[in-house]
Amino acid sequence: MVTTLDSVDVVTVGVGWTGGIIAAECAKEGLSVVGLERGRERGTEDFSIVHDEYRYAIRYELMQDLSKETITFRNSRQQRALPMRQMGSFLLGEGLGGSGTHWNGQNWRFLPYDFQIKTMTDEKYGANKLPPEYTIQDWGITYDELEPYFDRFEKTAGISGEDNNPFWGQRSSPYPTPPMKKTPLLQRFETAATNLGLSPFMMPSANLSEAYENPDGQQINACQYCGFCERFGCEYGAKTSPEITVVPTARETGNYEIKFNANVVEVMKEGDRVTGVRYYDTETFEEFIQPANVVVLTSYMLNNAKLLMVSQIGEQYDPETGQGTLGKNYAYQILPGASGFFDEQMNTFMGAGALGMTVDDFNGDSFDHADLDFIHGASLSMTQTGLRPILHNPIPPDTPSWGADFKRASIENYTRTLNVGGQGASMPHRDNYMSLDSTYKDIYGVPLLQLTYNFTDQDRALHSYLTERAGEIMQEMGATTVVAGSPISDYDIVPYQTTHNTGGTIMGADPATSVVNNFLQHWDAENLFVIGAGNFAHNGGYNPTGTVGALAYRCAEGIIRYSREGGSLV
Amino acid sequence: MAKKEKNFSRRDFLKTSGIATGALIGGGIIGGLIGANTNQQNAGSTSAPGTPEESMGAPGGVRGLTFFKNNAEFEILNQATERIFPEDDLGPGAIGLGVAYFIDQQLAGSYGENSKEYMQAPFYEGESTQGYQSRLKRNEMFRQGIQLMQQESQSRFNANFVDLDGGQMDEILTAFQEDEIQMKGTTSLFFFRLLRQATLEGAYADPIYGGNHNMDGWRMKSFPGHQAAYINEIDSEDFVEIEPQSLGMEH
Numbered sequence: 001m002v003t004t005l006d007s008v009d010v011v012t013v014g015v016g017w018t019g020g021i022i023a024a025e026c027a028k029e030g031l032s033v034v035g036l037e038r039g040r041e042r043g044t045e046d047f048s049i050v051h052d053e054y055r056y057a058i059r060y061e062l063m064q065d066l067s068k069e070t071i072t073f074r075n076s077r078q079q080r081a082l083p084m085r086q087m088g089s090f091l092l093g094e095g096l097g098g099s100g101t102h103w104n105g106q107n108w109r110f111l112p113y114d115f116q117i118k119t120m121t122d123e124k125y126g127a128n129k130l131p132p133e134y135t136i137q138d139w140g141i142t143y144d145e146l147e148p149y150f151d152r153f154e155k156t157a158g159i160s161g162e163d164n165n166p167f168w169g170q171r172s173s174p175y176p177t178p179p180m181k182k183t184p185l186l187q188r189f190e191t192a193a194t195n196l197g198l199s200p201f202m203m204p205s206a207n208l209s210e211a212y213e214n215p216d217g218q219q220i221n222a223c224q225y226c227g228f229c230e231r232f233g234c235e236y237g238a239k240t241s242p243e244i245t246v247v248p249t250a251r252e253t254g255n256y257e258i259k260f261n262a263n264v265v266e267v268m269k270e271g272d273r274v275t276g277v278r279y280y281d282t283e284t285f286e287e288f289i290q291p292a293n294v295v296v297l298t299s300y301m302l303n304n305a306k307l308l309m310v311s312q313i314g315e316q317y318d319p320e321t322g323q324g325t326l327g328k329n330y331a332y333q334i335l336p337g338a339s340g341f342f343d344e345q346m347n348t349f350m351g352a353g354a355l356g357m358t359v360d361d362f363n364g365d366s367f368d369h370a371d372l373d374f375i376h377g378a379s380l381s382m383t384q385t386g387l388r389p390i391l392h393n394p395i396p397p398d399t400p401s402w403g404a405d406f407k408r409a410s411i412e413n414y415t416r417t418l419n420v421g422g423q424g425a426s427m428p429h430r431d432n433y434m435s436l437d438s439t440y441k442d443i444y445g446v447p448l449l450q451l452t453y454n455f456t457d458q459d460r461a462l463h464s465y466l467t468e469r470a471g472e473i474m475q476e477m478g479a480t481t482v483v484a485g486s487p488i489s490d491y492d493i494v495p496y497q498t499t500h501n502t503g504g505t506i507m508g509a510d511p512a513t514s515v516v517n518n519f520l521q522h523w524d525a526e527n528l529f530v531i532g533a534g535n536f537a538h539n540g541g542y543n544p545t546g547t548v549g550a551l552a553y554r555c556a557e558g559i560i561r562y563s564r565e566g567g568s569l570v
Numbered sequence: 571m572a573k574k575e576k577n578f579s580r581r582d583f584l585k586t587s588g589i590a591t592g593a594l595i596g597g598g599i600i601g602g603l604i605g606a607n608t609n610q611q612n613a614g615s616t617s618a619p620g621t622p623e624e625s626m627g628a629p630g631g632v633r634g635l636t637f638f639k640n641n642a643e644f645e646i647l648n649q650a651t652e653r654i655f656p657e658d659d660l661g662p663g664a665i666g667l668g669v670a671y672f673i674d675q676q677l678a679g680s681y682g683e684n685s686k687e688y689m690q691a692p693f694y695e696g697e698s699t700q701g702y703q704s705r706l707k708r709n710e711m712f713r714q715g716i717q718l719m720q721q722e723s724q725s726r727f728n729a730n731f732v733d734l735d736g737g738q739m740d741e742i743l744t745a746f747q748e749d750e751i752q753m754k755g756t757t758s759l760f761f762f763r764l765l766r767q768a769t770l771e772g773a774y775a776d777p778i779y780g781g782n783h784n785m786d787g788w789r790m791k792s793f794p795g796h797q798a799a800y801i802n803e804i805d806s807e808d809f810v811e812i813e814p815q816s817l818g819m820e821h
Contacts, residue, residue, distance in 0.1 A: 049817050051796040054775035059681065070688040075699055082696040082703055085688045184807050224799035345809035349793050350800035384804075389774035389793045402654040402747075402766050403740065411660055414791050415809065440690065492699040 002278070004289040008032045009563060011277055011292035013264045013307065014299030016098025017545065018531040018552040020246035021156075022296050024216065025556035027255035031563055034290060035250075036262040036279055039095030043243050047233035053388040057231040062102045064092040068282075069442035071302060073493050075454040076431065077319065083440050083448065089492070090499040091231065092300055096258070097243040099300065099499060100545070104230040104353030104385060105206030105239050107159050108542035109150045109550070111364040112143035112169040113376075114425075117538060120365065121375055129375060133430040134458060135322075135329055136375075137537050140509035141518040143169040146550050149557075153549030154204075157240040158212035158220045161204035167360040180209045180223065185346055185418065186357045189382040192476035198359040203381060204546070205354030206240040216249040227386020229353025239353065262288070265444050267295055267311040267528065274313070274528045280444055294527045294559055297505075298552075301534030302434070305504035306449040309436045314515055314524055317433050319452075325515050327434035329503040330451065331539040334424030334459045334488070336378055336466035340479025341396055345415040348387045356383030362469050363541040364425075374461040378422030378541045380470055389414065396481055418477065420470040423500070424463060426539040429456045434504045454491050463488050500544050505534035507551075509570075519558030519569040520551060526568055531555050633671055633780075637678035637709060644670060646716045646731045651769040653739045661790040662783070669772030672781030673712070676768065682709030706755040708764065715761040718751055719743075778818040788814040 009031035012019040023033045055061045064087075072081040093099035113120055118138045121129055130136065151172050161175035179202035182190070186202075193200040207223035214220065221238040229239055237244050250256040266278040268289065276291035297304040308314055308326055317328035358381040360366055369375055393410035394417040400406050437450040464487060471484045508514025511523035520535060522528040531552050533544040540547075558569045638644045648670040657663035664670065676682060684707045696703045704711070722742050723731040731739065743762065745751055751758035772781030774788065776795065782788060788795050794812035803810045 052776055052778075052817055054771060054779055058771060058775075060686070065686050066688045067684075067686055073700055075697065079697060079700075080694060082694055082700045083688045083690070084700075085702045086684075086686075088701060181804060183804050224801045225804045226797065226799050345792065347800075347804065347806065347810055350804045350810075389788065389791045390771050393770065402743075402769075404656050404658055407655055407658060407663075408660065411791050414793070439692065490699050492701075494699070494701040 002287045002289055004291065007276070007291035007293070008034045009292065010034070010294045010296060010559065011036060011290050012296045012298040013277060014038075014098060014297075014303070015096055015242065015247065015258055016093065016298065017100040017242050017246070017549055018555075019098075019296070019298035020100075020242035020250065021153075021549065021552040022298060022531070022556050022559065023250035023256050024246040025553070026559055026563075027250045027253040029560050031255065031560070033250065033256045034292070035256070035258040036264055036277065036290065037096055037258055037260050038263040038282055039260065041258070041260050042096050042101070042233070044233070044235060044237045047235040050232045050235050051226065051228050053390050056228075057388060058390055060087055060091060060231070062093060062095060062231065062233065063087060064094040067443075069448070071449045071451050072437040072440050073451045073453070075452075075490055077452060081437055081439075081450045081452070084493055088494045089497050090501055091496070092302070092499075096247065096260070097233075097241050100242045101233050102231050103206075103239075103241075103545060104543070106354040106356070106383075106543040107154070107157065107161075107204045107206045107546040108379075109169065110143070110540045110542060110547045111167065113364040114538070114540045115139045115141055115143050115146070117376070124365070125369060125375070129369070130427065130458065134456070135428045135430055137329075137508060137513055139518070139537050140507055140514060145518075146554065147172055149550035149553040150546065152553045153546065156214050156216065156245055157206050157549070158208050158214055159204050159206055159240075159546075160209040162202050164199075165201045165358075165360055166199055167363065167366045175204065176214075177209050177212050180205050180207065180352065180355050181225070182357070183347075183355070183384055185348075185384050186355070186382065188418075188477050189357045189420070189473070192473050192478075193357070193359050195476055196472060198361045198473075200357045200359050203354055203356040203358050203383070205352070206545075207352040207354050208238055208240065214245060216245065218245045218248055220244060223352050225350055225352050225355070225386075227349055227351045227388070229385060263444065264299075264307065265310070265446050267297070267307055267313060269311060269313055269525060272525055274525050294529065294563060296555070296559065297528075297530040298532070301501055301504060301532040302449050302451075304530050304532055304534050305434050306436070306446075308505065308515070308530070309449070310446055313522065313528065316435060319430055319433055322430065325506065325513060327504050329428035329506050329537055330432050330434050330453060331426035331428050331502045331536070332453065332491070333426050333498045333500045333539055334378065334455070334463050334466075335421060335485070335497055336424055336463045336470055337419055337421035337485045338467060338471040338474040339394060339483045340418050340420075340474040340477060341394070341413055341481040341483070342416045342418065342479055346418070348384070348415050348417070351384040351386035353385050354383070355385065356381045359473075360541075362422075362466055372461070372465060374458045374465065376425035376427065376541065377462065378424035378466045380420055380422045380466065380473065382418060382420050387414065397483060418474070418479070420473050420477075422466045422470055423498070423541050423543065424459070424466055425541045426502070427456070427458050428503060428538050429458075432456075455488050460488055500533065500539060502533040502536040502539040502544065505530045505532070506537045507535040508537060517568070517570045518554075520555040521558055521562070521569050526566070527562065529555050529559060633668070635674050637674045637682060642732075643713070643716050644674065646719055647673060647712070649732050649739060650716075650719060650743060650765065651772070653736060653743055654766055654769045655773050662786050664769055664773060666783060667773050667781055667787050668783040669769055669781045672772030672775065672779055673768045675780050676771075677709040677712055682712070683707055702760070704756045704760070711756055711761050711764060714753060714755075715746070715758070715765065718753065718758070719746075722751060776818065777816050785814045785816060
């Protein structure tokens with residue numbers, strides 16, 4: 001039996017950054033908003049014993065329970081897709097705040113180049129710079145159009161940073177708070193990068209350098225550099241997260257309600273409009289329909305795509321024909337880098353998730369690609385995030401992976417190793433996409449999302465070039481031994497790499513090549529909005545959250561306008 | 571070597587370990603147990619750098635088995651983890667840190683039961699890039715792997731695993747690592763990686779989980795455990811030594 005609830009103005013599926021931003025903005029405008037969150041309520045008070053590497057970083061306390069739902073994966077269409085039975089390559093969040101609770105807080109604006117990558121690449125290098133199977137396209141919006149929304153998100157989050165990177169787009173205002181501490185370890189990077197003629201700057205951080213009150217009146221505290229950010233929640237309320245900013249802002253209006261343990265399984269559609277969503281109470285398995293004037297998909301990008309697929313909204317992408325847009329342009333990230341082994345002990349266990357310095361000299365189109373067989377690049381950073389002992393056992397090459405020599409080397413080098421790492425852009429490829437699995441199901445009987453993905457020649461070339469650059473910086477930093485990252489071959493879903501998955505519900509100017517318009521309004525259903533890194537038509541050389549936050553603010557503006565005027569927003 | 575001698579040695583060992591796991595308390599416990607194994611260099615002592623604090627990882631002052639059903643199995647695990655993370659001049663190894671107790675407890679709980687893993691059929695072998703595809707739960711894998719270590723020891727050396735010398739134990743562990751041992755439902759390489767990872771987890775997890783005895787894993791590694799803040803130290807040009815602290819010490 002299905003219980004149909006009272007209709008609301010707006011329902012969001014998931015309550016992380018995007019669901020929280022939509023809720024805050026719409027509720028402030030007087031719209032009634034319900035957030036459906038399949039996880040639990042949680043907040044700063046739940047993180048007083050969070051300095052527990054085993055529970056949070058190894059056993060994934062804050063992450064999705066895969067026994068209920070996962071995805072299936074294969075490297076190519078020739079393989080049989082099999083379930084991701086345990087988490088590895090990326091970590092899916094769950095619960096209030098979503099991934100915005102367990103993130104590191106590295107907060108970027110994608111480059112102007114990213115939003116017009118096709119046009120700018122063609123203009124500078126000709127239309128054949130990449131072979132045709134690379135399906136890059138412009139995003140249907142420019143950096144300048146998105147700038148006010150970047151500014152808005154940074155002010156909500158209180159981002160700490162400095163505007164001295166020559167490769168960024170124009171900013172309408174400075175960072176809300178000054179950069180974090182430039183520690184002795186970061187100074188080493190700064191000196192080395194400067195010596196090499198590069199332009200280092202402090203990484204924009206959502207671990208705040210000082211206490212800050214945001215425009216909504218929410219207080220964010222000052223970071224204490226405890227070294228437990230990524231995979232953890234912040235016990236100080238100093239790592240900006242949805243549950244300490246936009247969620248309370250929305251709740252204070254009296255127009256917002258969050259229903260926990262509510263797992264949405266279908267977006268309900270009639271004609272060219274959606275009518276609401278169907279969900280299960282995860283504790284009782286009771287079934288509910290939440291009708292709404294506007295439905296907003298604000299869960300992780302994998303789940304957003306899956307919900308559209310199981311609800312049969314939009315045309316599924318077919319890699320054979322190139323037809324269809326849903327599931328198209330899945331991209332990931334490429335991680336070049338180099339480790340350096342030093343003689344002296346360093347305070348590597350101290351830190352914060354976004355404490356770092358970066359160079360963008362090899363990101364976007366900051367450098368000439370005319371003689372290179374790839375486009376785009378990577379931000380190269382040295383972060384001091386706080387290394388923890390279970391996951392960090394650095395050993396020089398040719399050291400055994402266990403036994404006496406391993407023990408000695410891993411203990412000695414734990415405090416004597418630094419890394420320069422890149423977040424490499426990932427270009428979409430015809431063969432990399434998402435669809436529905438025909439064999440495996442979640443506990444509600446809904447098919448799992450199927451991921452078909454492998455690294456490409458572009459990725460391998462980018463990785464190789466950027467790894468050399470990272471090695472040069474590490475050499476200049478004075479490491480006694482520099483170990484460059486191994487060349488990449490096939491994508492492997494087992495080791496952790498990054499939770500920066502993108503694409504599948506891409507935005508654009510043309511319904512033939514995108515799922516949503518540049519207000520993230522679905523082309524096939526004007527009262528349906530889809531937000532997240534799934535909107536990215538390719539993945540850039542940074543963490544995605546800053547750009548996702550900007551898109552969410554733009555989407556909120558669109559929903560408010562739509563609620564008054566109706567119709568297509570573009 | 572005569573079979574009879576080996577049998578005697580095994581009985582002696584079981585007797586010793588039975589006492590140790592049941593009754594002894596604190597830092598000396600496992601060292602006493604290992605004294606029975608005359609081939610294990612350095613394994614008899616749990617002395618560590620720094621001053622031992624009160625007994626960590628032994629709530630109520632007792633320790634026991636929650637997954638393994640006999641000490642023979644447990645002792646194989648104990649010795650295998652010690653080979654992976656041995657005692658040396660830096661400090662205790664897996665035995666001194668109580669790693670096998672940590673693993674035993676984990677195997678009895680959600681880790682061992684794969685309760686947060688997708689375990690629905692059908693099961694197919696798949697490519698290595700597709701990851702774990704076994705029907706086996708981790709605790710079933712450990713039980714089988716430990717039985718196979720013993721079997722392998724008998725067939726290679728005609729002796730119990732726990733009576734082998736370190737080099738012989740390493741030979742068997744290496745055979746697992748190089749995927750030379752036939753396992754049902756999984757590969758020996760997969761099991762070996764699981765064992766290695768669990769050993770490191772037991773050495774370095776907060777002592778509230780039963781390993782990292784006396785925080786000596788952290789102490790060796792200069793990791794201070796649970797500290798409220800480094801805001802006053804992070805600007806230091808010099809390395810800062812901080813006495814480690816467990817989450818459990820606040821209670």
